[in-house]
Amino acid sequence: MRQNICYAIIIIFFVVGIAPGLFAQNDFTKIDRHADAAPQSLKNSIPALVNYLTRPAKNDLEKVRSIFRWITQNINYDVEAFFDRRLIVDDPERVIRSGRAVCGGYAELFNRMCREAGIKSKLIAGWSKGYGERLTGRPNHAWNAVKINYRWYLLDATWGAGHINSEKFTRQFNGHYFLTDPNQLIYDHLPEDESWQLLKKPITRKQFDNLVLMRPAFFKNGLKLKSHLNSKISSNGNLLVELEAPENTFLSVKLVSGENQLDDHHSFVQRKNSVYFVNANFPGNGNYIMRLFTKIGRDTEQYNWACDYQVTVTNNTSKNKLFVKQYGKFFDLNAFVHQPVNFVLSEGSKQNFKIELKNAYEMVAVINEEFFPLEKSGDIFEGSILIPKGLFHMAVKTDTTNYYHWLLEYEGK
Structure with a gap:
């Protein structure tokens, strides 16, 4: 994959939630264990590795899952290459031997292994949204489409493998990016070729830029936007955002200005029936991120990143009021x-x-x-x-x- 589209991966400073893909009802436990147990010696031969991974598979779905699982558990994201410190390598043979890649390497390797398994797949070039990601004119990411039972599905082995935190790669398998519902993937992946959105009504680049940045936990926990459907909000310093949520879903919010997190008194979250009311008062003019987190159940300690809004404050009238x-x-x-x-x-x-x-x-x-x-x-x-x-x-x-x-x-x- 060319260098100009090989540098996108989720960068986070908060916990990334895990969510299932379209085949969440399928039990992949056995095939995942088989993939996890693959001998390291098989890295010397892609055909031998694919033969091992697909041997117990009952159908093409399990073959694809085994390949996806092995890649996400064995290929580290090449952080040095991500930060332009050395040459980006996409060749599948070199990727599998080195155990490192950026998005193009993950996607090329998935393609190659699918071909060995007799499964049709395609590398998709396009744009992705991650923490702090700036969208440019050229594609910045690569992922895959794969054909199972005469139907095309989308997946992203790069984002399925983990994330970068403080310039270090953390492996954390994320099932949301395995055969993801196109109606969900479109919030952070836009193919250069609109036909690979796999949507009845494809969206434009401008519409994609304006979509709220949603993370897997948003979908997993059943959240729905109610008041603000676009990611960019203009405010005079006071803001109220409304979302719908199931009964046992909890929300919290953090307000960020640059690299600084605002005091909790600048936000106030409460709920009535199925609607959450997220209030914010911003201390001055400027650009802010309103970042929402979610969890299921009162006893769950850890909130997961759900979505982001970009807030621009002008003519501030909030007078720096603080919430209870x-x-x-x-x-x-x-x-x-x-x-x-x-x-x-x-x-x-x-x-x-x-x-x-x-x-x-x-x-x-x-x-x-x-x-x-x-x-x-x-x-x-x-x-x-x-x-x-x-x-x-x-x-x-x-x-x-x-x-x-x-x-x-x-x-x-």
Whole structure:
């Protein structure tokens, strides 16, 4: 593969989520184990290696899976070549012997191994979107199409193998890029030849540039865009993005300016029914990234990168307002703040609080170790509080015990 299209791979500074491809219902455990157990001596002969990999396969699907699995588990991404430190090698024989490649090498090797297995495949050149990826006029990536049972499918062995983190390659098998649904792959892969989008209505390069950058976890966790369908957002400093999510899916957000992450008080995430409301206040004019993360279930500690928005702020009117601090119980109990959402409140003023929360017995403002209860009406807790100087908290009791959970933190100034 030519050097000008061989430098794209996902670069991350956060966890990349794993998601299945079109054949998620298939159990590839046995064929994956077989591929993982391939003797290293077989690297000396591509025909011998392919013969080993496909021997137990029951059909072409399993043959393709075994080849894909072996490549992703045995070929390291050539980080030095990625950063233009030495010659890029695409020749399959040299790739398999060295155990290193960039995208063109992965794609050429997959093609060669498929030919040995009697399976039709094609190298696809085009553009990809990764962390910090800048799209130019020339293609920057290569992946493959493969024909199984008279139908073409798409896959990317490079992105299936792992990612670069701090200029080091980390192997992490990513099944999302094995026979990926074309309606999902189009969010980060655009073929130079539009027919290889495999879509009923192909999109243009301009439309691709404007698509929200979605990562595998976005699809795996069932997220859907609701308010902002394009990746580029113009803002006056205040922004509200809405997404839909299944009941057991959780969201968090990070705001990034250059290489700096903004304080958590600049964002506020809450949910009502199936809709997540992601609020952001930006401290000044400039370019920002709004990066969303997702996880399944309360007990899962690790959030996975879901999607990115590019936000350009001009004529900022947000006055650098900060949002109230949320504690973990806020998300566990699916609370919703109607007012106030600002962290800093005017000392000595009376402020009306209105917070929605199901299955709670009592909610109180905790000020200097004194409790000031809000009135409960159905799922709504409401009341007027005299704002003290300094930090104070909203706490909730979820049962008949006397144990209260921190919910929110405010500051009176």
